[in-house]
Amino acid sequence: MKIETKCIHEGYKAENGEPMAMPIYQSTTYKYDSTEHVGDLFDLAVPGHIYSRISNPTVGFVEEKIAALEGGVGALCTSSGQSASLIAIMNILEAGDSFICASTIYGGTINLFAVTLKKFGIECIFVDADASEDEIQKSFKDNTKAVFGETLANPSLEVLDIEKFARIAHKNEVPLIIDNTFATPILCRPIEFGADIVIHSTTKYMDGQAVQVGGVIVDSGKFDWTNGKFPEFTEPDESYHGLVYTEAFKEAAYITKARVQLIRDLGAYPSAQDAFLTNIGLETLAVRMERHCRNAEKIAEFLESSDLVESVNYPWLESHPQKELQEKYLPKGSSGVISFVIKGGKENAAKFMDSLELAINAVHVACSRTLVLHPATATHRQLNDEQLKAAGISPGLVRLSVGIENVDDIIEDLKRGLKAI
Numbered sequence: 001m002k003i004e005t006k007c008i009h010e011g012y013k014a015e016n017g018e019p020m021a022m023p024i025y026q027s028t029t030y031k032y033d034s035t036e037h038v039g040d041l042f043d044l045a046v047p048g049h050i051y052s053r054i055s056n057p058t059v060g061f062v063e064e065k066i067a068a069l070e071g072g073v074g075a076l077c078t079s080s081g082q083s084a085s086l087i088a089i090m091n092i093l094e095a096g097d098s099f100i101c102a103s104t105i106y107g108g109t110i111n112l113f114a115v116t117l118k119k120f121g122i123e124c125i126f127v128d129a130d131a132s133e134d135e136i137q138k139s140f141k142d143n144t145k146a147v148f149g150e151t152l153a154n155p156s157l158e159v160l161d162i163e164k165f166a167r168i169a170h171k172n173e174v175p176l177i178i179d180n181t182f183a184t185p186i187l188c189r190p191i192e193f194g195a196d197i198v199i200h201s202t203t204k205y206m207d208g209q210a211v212q213v214g215g216v217i218v219d220s221g222k223f224d225w226t227n228g229k230f231p232e233f234t235e236p237d238e239s240y241h242g243l244v245y246t247e248a249f250k251e252a253a254y255i256t257k258a259r260v261q262l263i264r265d266l267g268a269y270p271s272a273q274d275a276f277l278t279n280i281g282l283e284t285l286a287v288r289m290e291r292h293c294r295n296a297e298k299i300a301e302f303l304e305s306s307d308l309v310e311s312v313n314y315p316w317l318e319s320h321p322q323k324e325l326q327e328k329y330l331p332k333g334s335s336g337v338i339s340f341v342i343k344g345g346k347e348n349a350a351k352f353m354d355s356l357e358l359a360i361n362a363v364h365v366a367c368s369r370t371l372v373l374h375p376a377t378a379t380h381r382q383l384n385d386e387q388l389k390a391a392g393i394s395p396g397l398v399r400l401s402v403g404i405e406n407v408d409d410i411i412e413d414l415k416r417g418l419k420a421i
């Protein structure tokens with residue numbers, strides 16, 4: 001099946017006479033015929049559901065679908081994108097370990113990695129994604145166990161050279177984890193470029209209607225956990241009678257361990273209802289991404305042609321410094337997110353924002369409605385102009401998440417905003 005077909009047909013498959021749409025299994029608990037079967041389940045000797053904090057049939061169908069879309073051997077849904085990042089790292093590292101991370105990543109992930117993980121004794125070493133391989137190599141330590149980056153960074157929209165990062169990670173015998181939230185598997189499948197683990201905030205394009213917060217971790221099944229650096233995978237787990245993950249689950253060792261150890265203990269598993277909503281979003285993901293890209297391309301060109309706009313940041317544009325990386329990693333388009341700088345700073349940006357009628361002022365991105373955010377008066381409002389500059393945020397910067405409305409209506413609205421200046 002091609003990816004557009006997989007969006008609809010992977011995951012839940014109805015048998016003769018069964019409901020065609022994916023059912024919501026709203027049950028915390030499962031019934032068994034024998035104590036022997038329950039014993040086998042607890043020994044992880046047979047597959048099956050034990051309790052909906054660890055797995056659930058509805059969530060399981062969504063996991064199968066997303067694994068198929070990314071080309072992985074398995075997936076694990078989580079209650080948010082943040083818990084997907086947390087569990088993806090914690091499944092590999094422990095106190096005393098470090099990992100390398102591209103500095104251009106989502107602000108929430110920076111807080112998690114630089115502040116909260118530090119309290120757990122895990123060090124995040126940030127590197128410039130544009131640095132040479134030799135330069136990045138210098139940041140590796142003996143205790144470095146993973147490399148992390150975003151395909152298309154939120155909000156800087158920098159395109160990551162995934163193959164370069166995969167080469168560096170694999171030379172050091174550690175896995176590459178890629179946050180593929182903005183690109184989605186429709187625009188880029190990082191596993192095809194060497195990523196070992198892919199994560200998403202399903203809250204964004206996968207959901208698309210802004211109705212649920214969720215995340216997912218996908219395992220490529222390709223990383224060799226038996227290379228001596230990852231004893232947690234190759235030595236007996238006391239909490240499962242001495243089970244060894246790489247022996248019992250082979251290429252699915254990583255994703256199985258994340259579920260039966262960390263999701264069991266931390267409990268960040270989504271509800272069946274939320275998985276149902278995610279699945280509805282996934283069914284239309286390919287169609288929506290195509291429209292988001294085509295709309296954003298026209299809008300980026302429109303903004304670039306305006307005298308009132310200082311600069312436009314959208315990797316698809318010919319003028320973008322990363323055009324080559326965009327063509328390699330995002331040949332079908334670079335999503336619906338654009339950022340641009342309005343001449344005249346904060347004051348003009350505010351005038352523009354307040355005159356929009358269609359675009360919604362919201363702290364969200366990547367959904368079917370067109371959304372705008374002015375970082376200088378919202379997420380970064382405590383900073384003065386000097387501090388904004390230091391943070392790389394121009395006072396006139398507007399983040400625009402182009403929706404799937406008719407593009408002429410969106411351009412009409414943007415014209416209204418620019419006219420107010």
Ligand SMILES: *Cc1c(COP(=O)(O)O)cnc(C)c1O
Binds near residue numbers: 109201214
């Ligand atoms: C939103 C986002 C996250 C965090 O996801 P939540 O679902 O909000 O927890 C992580 N990575 C990226 C790239 C995001 O845009």
